[in-house]
Amino acid sequence: MAEPTGILVLGEINKGNLHPTVLELLAAGKTLARGLSQKLSLGLAGPSLDQPAKDGIAHGADTIYTATHQLLEQPHLDLLLAAWTQICRTANPAVILIARTTAGRDLAPRLAARLNVGLAQDCLEVKLDDSTKRLVAHRPIYGGNAVAAVSPKGTPQIAAVRPKAYDPLPADPSRHGETINVAVNLDPSMAKTKLVQRNEEQTGGVRLDTARIVISGGRGLGGPEPFKKLDEIAKILGAAVGASRAAVDAGWVPPAMQVGLTGKTITPELYITVAISGASQHMAGCSGAKVLVAINKDADANIFKEARYGVVGDWQKILPSFTETLRELVK
């Protein structure tokens, strides 16, 4: 078999289009491919891939591997994994990048087990070692208190990259690339789990894990009622509402809203915390936020050590004028 070569991004398809994380992975992969003087490929699996393949090339892929199959119409992780595994065997890459989305969280470890190689999980940065040219991935550990640089042994080297860790490259519609069709053998019996029911929640709210802006409340809010004030701000900003564990444990809001080590990991561009002290439990879930704003009455609260902008004061007195000014600014 030929020497494994190149970077392969395995991309998710969402409602017929490239998932936003694919563009981020292509940006990360482009730098690696340049460093190795090798090609950047994108592997896609779905029922119809013409448009996603074009978009992939415009965003930096040199080669697209397409596994087209009608059984992938209803996305099933077991089938997608089988298709991805076959793409990997065809493409024979040196490095594989996957997005650590809800699906990627399941797919990446399973793919690594199938290929019998290690996986660098939830990476914020992927680089090449200067001398060996092997992949080294930097990933937060211990709830973000430390970072581990790890290098998967063997080949291919697989890394799952945290969503929003990289900015997409601008599209260049003049780029050309090659599309290689990968014949995949899929049959319905490969799906070992069955989706029985899906209830889309009618919250009308913005999803916490993908929101550009998140506003969270903590113990200092004192009860469930003040979360309505956060809802109001969220509505103005198009933001999602989160909470600290203290607020969840008190029963003020459901566990699905919890941000932190034992809750969700969020990576918004703007994160506004109200009456949250910033315990490491909480910070573990929001270390990926680009700009953190803290409103807290305790000037010594840990949250101010992490914040870009801070207000030391009582949220009850700060929020009304904050909300009204936002309403005027965001029209």
Add this chain to the structure above:
Amino acid sequence: MPLNIIVLAKQVTDPEMPRSAFQVDRQNKRIVTPANIPPVVNGFDENAVEAALRLKDAQGASVTVVSMGQSFALDVMKKPLSMGADTLILLQDPAFANTADSSITARVLVAAIKKIGPFDLIIAGRQASDWDNAQVPLMVAEHLGLPSLTIAKKVDVGDGKVSVERQMPEGVEIVESALPALVTVSNELGQPRYPTLRGIMAATRKQPTIWSAADIGLNPADLQPHLELVDVYVPTVKKEVEIIKGQDDADTGRLLALKLREAKLI
């Protein structure tokens, strides 16, 4: 027939310890565990024990907790027993020192599970709070050829099938599969129960089964790492906070909103 459930659990450094106690030994590429702060059972793994015990309460089950490590704090690892689990198996060997490489842990657990014998369900926490790898359960499922049903908030078993409710970002999904299967859970399952006094007494009397690498038929060649640890460091993201302060609270709130606009964040 009562169910046979295996729960995977990890002993971790207490994630609630004060940040000041957290230390990195960069030279030896490791985290220094403070001697005065006892370890804990990984939080999501306590959720996994709770999920197993709810099935035990509802329909009867034998719950076996399995953990891998180099050394254990026995009183800590007995907590699942005091919550109501039946058996504790500790996979303890100097060769199991590397708990940061998920593929090793998965291989060891698979060998132990094969020795345990037939089971209906494996339940595990979504990820461990130390190395945050979120890989071991899925790798175990792959190696054993089991269906994997992840991030369950509710687990039901009946008619030879497991059915779980999954809290997805866009809503709740109900997914089922044939048994045996592997299920991962997280905080959405709800609070793990507290050990009762009777449970604690019963756990005191129980002794864990301890298996070495040789006991489960593993030799050093089976334990080659799949990840090389290149460096461990404390991130330097020292941000200089800008405190917004107006003439009064109302002014401060207004200035904060204006600042966010000025910074093009809204």
